[in-house]
Amino acid sequence: MGDNRSFLQNSFLTFTRQIANIAIGVLLLVVLARILGPxxxxxYSLITLLPTVLLTFLTLGINTSTIYYVSKGEVELNTVYNNNILSGLFLSFISMMVGAVVIYFFSDHFFNQTPHVLLYFCLLSLPFMFLREFFQTVFQGLQDFKxxxxxxxxxxxxxxxxxxLFTLVLGWGLVGAISAFISGNLITVMFMIRALKKQHKLKARLHSFSFAYFKKSVKYGLKVHISNFASFLNYRIVIFLIGYFMVDSAVGIYVTAMNIGERLTIFAASFSNVLYPKVASCExxxxxxxxxxxxxxxxxxxxVxxxxxxxxxxxxxxVYLFGGEYRESAGLLQIMLPGIAFLSVEKILSNDIAGRGKPELNMYLSIFNVGFNFILNVFLIPKHGLAGAALAATITYFVSFICKAFMFRIVTKEPFHRFLLIKKEDIRLYKRAAMKVKLRRHA
Structure with missing residues (x-):
């Protein structure tokens, strides 16, 4: 019972912090939209997407294996910390080199309207992005969700x-927005280093890199990594395709709808982040x-x-938040929302399956999703524009949800109704929770 309470407390803590995160995130979107225009x-979306893709591609699954092994307590924590620092710095350097090659040879195809110097400049964010990713999974593995x-x-x-500061006060425009992206990740890494040192007594001993743990973490992590990267491509490849088939302003319109839609997955994200280490540690x-x-x-x-x-x-x-220029985003959001609702549940089932040590099942489906989504977008965007891209997303999310539900059913032998249909006991749980809140207010 204590473990269940801990799970609910961690989920609720994550949810409340996610509310703040979403509020700030929406405000960030509004500021960008109002200052920069479509x-x-x-x-901005295309420029910052490049390092994000490189990060997702080249983590080698070390971030996910960190959660898995830390939650199980199989590796000394300081070993994980040191390995993550050195791995993060090394992989970020490789990513910057790969990014420079991509910009030099392919920028005219996918970034033809984007200042190339800003693409190179944004690569400076990669060391901080890798360290941020590798540090936050240490917190997650420790179940330190605060x-x-x-x-x-x-x-x-x-x-x-x-x-x-950079855009409104100094008036740097797009350069200021990219600078803010870099500095935001730097500030986050500085906070994480301080918190890990103060709260968990971790110290950087860069000479004590463990090749044995590195090999072990990559061996487990690659299975999850391929799945995560494929899932990421499934969600983001459409941005490159819109940039290829259409113009940058179309990317801005679509990204606004997509970002607002993703904010509605708050409940799934709150519970999913807590569920993975919990399932991994359950006996x-x-x-x-x-x-x-x-x-x-x-x-x-x-x-739903x-x-x-x-x-x-x-x-x-x-229209109220972003202005009349983004009116088309509303229609795109309405098309995406059914798929986003099913995507929320799929994330829960995916983390459960990964937490049981079967990440390869997620990997197979994610690879299929990328190909399926790519074909839909190549067919629908030239014919129906942004509405076609939104429809492709919803179809892909729904098909993926159906496949993942069958996977979960096979792995766990749980009937579909038990994990898909709300029950009377859930309603009673809500009533008891509401009653407790009411009693506390009157106390």
Whole structure:
């Protein structure tokens, strides 16, 4: 019972911090949209997407294996910390070299309207992005979700504050927005180093790199890594394709709808981040099945409800926040929302499967999704423009959800209704929680 309470407390803590993260993130989107406009915002999205793709591609799964091995307590924590620092710096250097080659040879194809010097400049963010990624998974493996979520909030807030300084105060425009992206990641890494040193007594001993742990972490992590990278491409490849088939302003319109839609996955993200290390550390198969089933069916009900509400208010909300230039984003968001609701549940099921030590199952489906989504976008974008891209996303998310539900059913032997349909006991749980809140207010 204590473990369940801990899981709920961590999930609720993550949820409340995610609320702050989303609020800052939406404000960041609004500031960027208002200052840059669709054209320059599209350029910003394409420029910052390049290091993000390189980060996702070249982590080698070390971030995911960190969660897995730290949560199991199989590796000395300081060894993980030291390895992650050196691995992060080395892989970021490789990423910068790869990025420079991509810009030099392929920028005219995918970034033809984007200043190439800013593409090179944005590569400077990679060392901080790698260290941020590798440090935050240490927090996640330790199930220290207070610091984990605080770091996420600091990342969003520091980027926002830097954008206000560099664009509004100093008037640097697109250069200022890219500078803010770099400085935001730097500030986050500095906070994480201080927190890991102060709260968990970790010290950097860069001479004590463990090749044995590195080999072990990559061997496990690569299975998850291929799946994560394929999933990332599945969500982001459309941005490159829109940039290829259309203009940068179209990228800005689409990215606005996509970013708002992704904010609606808050419930899934809150529980999913806590679920992975929890499932990995569980000893009872029955407890794993029960825990994920409860989370999955409730997230599905909440996500569908949010999608319906979002569809109803999308037009007025987006025009109010971002301005009339982004009116088309509202229609795109309405097309995406059904798929995003199913994506929320798929993330829960994916983390459960990975936490059981079967990440290769997620990998196979993710590879299929990339090919399927690519074909849909190549067919639909030239014919239907941005609406075609949004429709491709929803179709891909729904097909992926159906496949993942069958996977989970095969792995766990749980009936579909147990992890997909809300039950009376869940309603009673909500009533008890509401009653407790009411009693506390009157106390």
């Amino acid at each position: 054209g320059r915002q599209g350029k 610091l984990y979520n605080t770091a996420m909030v600091i990342n969003q807030f520091s980027i926002l504050a830097s954008i206000v 009872s198969e029955e407890e794993r099945n029960r825990l994920t089933s409860v989370v999955s069916r409730n997230i599905l009900a909440l996500s 409800s949010l999608a319906i509400i979002g569809a109803l208010v999308a037009k007025d909300l987006i």
